[in-house]
Amino acid sequence: xxxxxxxxxxxxxxxxxVAGAVMALRDYTRIKKLxxxxxxxxxxxxxxxxxxNDRRVEIVHSTQVVEMTDGAVDSVRRKKDSSVxxxxxxxxxxxxxxxxxxxxxxxAVAATTIKLRTLPGIDRPGIAAxxxxxxxxxxxxxxxxxxxxxxxxxxxxxxxxxxxxxxxxGYGDPAIGLMSIGGEDLKGSDLTKEVFKLLKQSALNFRGxxxxxxxxxxxxxxxxxxxxxxxxxxxxxESVGDAIFKWLKHELTKNKLRMAGAYLAQSAFRAIKKKxxxxxxxxxxxxGVNGICIIAHGASTPLAIKNALRVAAESIESEVNPHIIEExxxxxxxxxSLEPALR
Amino acid sequence: xxxxxxxxxxxxxxxxxVAGAVMALRDYTRIKKLxxxxxxxxxxxxxxxxxxNDRRVEIVHSTQVVEMTDGAVDSVRRKKDSSVxxxxxxxxxxxxxxxxxxxxxxxAVAATTIKLRTLPGIDRPGIAAxxxxxxxxxxxxxxxxxxxxxxxxxxxxxxxxxxxxxxxxGYGDPAIGLMSIGGEDLKGSDLTKEVFKLLKQSALNFRGxxxxxxxxxxxxxxxxxxxxxxxxxxxxxESVGDAIFKWLKHELTKNKLRMAGAYLAQSAFRAIKKKxxxxxxxxxxxxGVNGICIIAHGASTPLAIKNALRVAAESIESEVNPHIIEExxxxxxxxxSLEPALR
Numbered sequence: 001x002x003x004x005x006x007x008x009x010x011x012x013x014x015x016x017x018v019a020g021a022v023m024a025l026r027d028y029t030r031i032k033k034l035x036x037x038x039x040x041x042x043x044x045x046x047x048x049x050x051x052x053n054d055r056r057v058e059i060v061h062s063t064q065v066v067e068m069t070d071g072a073v074d075s076v077r078r079k080k081d082s083s084v085x086x087x088x089x090x091x092x093x094x095x096x097x098x099x100x101x102x103x104x105x106x107x108a109v110a111a112t113t114i115k116l117r118t119l120p121g122i123d124r125p126g127i128a129a130x131x132x133x134x135x136x137x138x139x140x141x142x143x144x145x146x147x148x149x150x151x152x153x154x155x156x157x158x159x160x161x162x163x164x165x166x167x168x169x170g171y172g173d174p175a176i177g178l179m180s181i182g183g184e185d186l187k188g189s190d191l192t193k194e195v196f197k198l199l200k201q202s203a204l205n206f207r208g209x210x211x212x213x214x215x216x217x218x219x220x221x222x223x224x225x226x227x228x229x230x231x232x233x234x235x236x237x238e239s240v241g242d243a244i245f246k247w248l249k250h251e252l253t254k255n256k257l258r259m260a261g262a263y264l265a266q267s268a269f270r271a272i273k274k275k276x277x278x279x280x281x282x283x284x285x286x287x288g289v290n291g292i293c294i295i296a297h298g299a300s301t302p303l304a305i306k307n308a309l310r311v312a313a314e315s316i317e318s319e320v321n322p323h324i325i326e327e328x329x330x331x332x333x334x335x336x337s338l339e340p341a342l343r
Numbered sequence: 344x345x346x347x348x349x350x351x352x353x354x355x356x357x358x359x360x361v362a363g364a365v366m367a368l369r370d371y372t373r374i375k376k377l378x379x380x381x382x383x384x385x386x387x388x389x390x391x392x393x394x395x396n397d398r399r400v401e402i403v404h405s406t407q408v409v410e411m412t413d414g415a416v417d418s419v420r421r422k423k424d425s426s427v428x429x430x431x432x433x434x435x436x437x438x439x440x441x442x443x444x445x446x447x448x449x450x451a452v453a454a455t456t457i458k459l460r461t462l463p464g465i466d467r468p469g470i471a472a473x474x475x476x477x478x479x480x481x482x483x484x485x486x487x488x489x490x491x492x493x494x495x496x497x498x499x500x501x502x503x504x505x506x507x508x509x510x511x512x513g514y515g516d517p518a519i520g521l522m523s524i525g526g527e528d529l530k531g532s533d534l535t536k537e538v539f540k541l542l543k544q545s546a547l548n549f550r551g552x553x554x555x556x557x558x559x560x561x562x563x564x565x566x567x568x569x570x571x572x573x574x575x576x577x578x579x580x581e582s583v584g585d586a587i588f589k590w591l592k593h594e595l596t597k598n599k600l601r602m603a604g605a606y607l608a609q610s611a612f613r614a615i616k617k618k619x620x621x622x623x624x625x626x627x628x629x630x631g632v633n634g635i636c637i638i639a640h641g642a643s644t645p646l647a648i649k650n651a652l653r654v655a656a657e658s659i660e661s662e663v664n665p666h667i668i669e670e671x672x673x674x675x676x677x678x679x680s681l682e683p684a685l686r
Contacts (some may be wrong), residue, residue: 068527069527071529106525106530133586134586134589134590134593144524147524147531147532147533148532148533179575181487181490181570181571181574181575181578182449184411184412186414187449188490188571189490189491189571190490190491192571211574211575211578212574212575212576212577212578212579212580212581212582213578213579213581213582213585214582215579215582215583216582216583216585216586217582217585217586225575227524228524228531228532228535228572229571229572229575231524231554231555232522232524232554232555232568232572232575232576233555233575233576233579234555235524235554235555235556236555236556236558236576236579236580236583237555237579237583238555238556239555239556239557239558239559239560240558240559240579240580240583240584240587241583241587242556242559242560243476243477243559243560244583244584244587244615244619246477247477247615247618248611248612248615250477251611251612251614251615252608252611254611257607257608258607258608258610258611260604260607260608261603261604261605261606261607261608261609261611262604262608262611263604264600264601264603264604264607265595265600265601265603265604265605265608266604267601268591268594268595268597268601268604268605269591269594271594272587272590272591272594275590276587
């Protein structure tokens with residue numbers, strides 16, 4: 001398989017991105033070609049640092065980088081030679097099957113949607129964030145691609161999340177929960193009430209409304225929400241986790257007795273840290289575009305980039321997109337055959 | 344001061360509610376009258392359990408309870424003799440200054456809004472949740488009263504949150520953050536982009552957009568968001584916190600070495616648990632109604648109810664409502680005097 005990495009985007013630029021690429025090349029022999037897109041001299045310098053002269057690497061030069069202050073759609077029009085746009089072009093031309101970017105999320109979403117288009121039956125792509133609970137790993141979709149979706153977009157997210165959970169993560173019959181405020185059928189916003197009706201009458205494994213406190217206490221495999229809410233959930237989870245570990249560290253180093261206790265129990269802290277560490281999950285697939293696009297965290301470490309490349313490889317291998325097309329087609333057929341009164 | 348407690352609402356009903364009332368009566372001499380509204384025999388039985396014959400208690404009998412499956416507005420019309428409606432009637436008639444309820448949040452919001460009306464200049468009330476970070480305590484408004492607000496509602500929430508932070512929590516010049524997805528001015532949903540413009544041109548201490556990860560890393564004193572997003576944030580924070588402590592407990596009891604470590608460091612865990620314990624914060628004021636209404640957690644313990652009664656007392660004492668009326672009037676005057684081009 002052939003993957004294109006936007007080697008410029010993200011908070012730390014080429015050093016972390018190229019280091020992650022080198023790790024991935026070492027561990028994943030199934031990657032037959034890895035395009036590193038960006039400023040050639042900087043990428044070459046980083047490759048040299050790691051003593052990497054892997055023949056699967058091909059540098060594709062680009063002169064521009066999308067900045068965080070750039071507008072999403074604007075960046076596609078104005079920065080035609082940006083690393084993310086050039087990386088997507090490789091997928092468009094059929095030179096690569098997937099792109100990974102840790103840069104401006106909105107720009108990656110806009111460029112992918114404009115250049116690759118959406119899959120048949122899909123109106124808008126959605127970001128599927130992969131989140132660990134103690135007992136499972138769930139998909140939260142949309143985590144930020146679409147802030148003002150229509151009800152049918154959320155139904156498409158439910159279908160795509162379910163396909164991803166089944167075909168990439170291996171859950172047999174993933175349960176879908178609709179993020180709302182109140183478990184009862186009639187509670188929620190105007191948007192979620194409408195989505196509830198659509199999901200209820202579908203053949204999907206729809207568990208009903210779920211609330212924030214169900215996320216980790218009674219987790220489903222797929223959490224459906226609009227991109228604004230999903231993005232807030234994702235960042236809030238990270239924030240609360242980080243804050244608790246920081247307080248804990250602060251409290252545990254307040255006196256020698258506590259420090260001794262923390263020393264003895266350190267393996268417990270490490271076990272949890274590993275479980276909640278986003279680096280292990282790598283990147284979030286942007287589902288619904290005609291190609292594979294993995295959105296990595298802006299602050300990605302080399303390990304996170306390596307894992308984002310692994311996620312890209314898994315998405316290619318498990319043929320997510322053909323499965324999405326098939327499931328959406330089936331949903332639309334079933335819906336079309338419903339009595340008008342039920343629709 | 345005189346407070347009315349809905350003695351039936353909440354997951355555990357009269358036992359926790361009356362126990363909390365008894366604790367509050369013991370600790371807060373400033374409470375001159377406490378109405379316990381609900382089923383008289385059950386309330387009397389609970390008071391007897393605690394050996395309480397405080398003369399400040401007055402039981403007000405009601406025959407109905409709003410159930411979680413009842414519709415919010417519907418419950419006001421159909422269950423005229425519910426404990427929450429009767430408790431609000433006491434405020435309406437001037438027998439009490441505040442009501443506390445741990446029951447159906449939507450019903451409490453609807454009944455309060457219908458019976459007491461909103462304050463002059465306020466279109467819709469908002470729930471102000473009180474959330475601790477390591478360095479401060481912030482107000483998140485709206486935490487669930489209004490799922491589909493208009494932009495001007497969020498501006499009113501910013502004003503009310505700021506008044507509460509200043510006059511009840513004692514912050515000098517509380518900074519206001521608008522919950523969004525991306526720190527840059529132009530990012531967010533259609534709603535938040537419009538609210539951003541309105542807050543930017545106001546005289547409020549507006550910090551700009553904040554994101555989920557700023558909540559605890561770089562906290563403001565007032566977080567403004569729609570009720571759907573706020574409710575999700577609140578419940579997600581609780582969920583992540585609970586999940587981490589549960590995993591921690593699980594990991595720390597896996598072997599004897601870790602258990603010994605946890606034993607030595609136990610005071611550190613207790614310090615954090617106390618800080619993140621919602622029971623210490625008691626209840627969330629519903630701001631914007633013509634009266635004081637405190638929404639307590641459905642699963643409130645007696646300690647949480649006691650603290651909700653304390654929050655009610657503080658809101659009465661600090662004259663939150665006259666301050667809100669004044670601040671909204673000032674905002675409206677300033678906005679009206681702006682050049683039309685700026686509005």
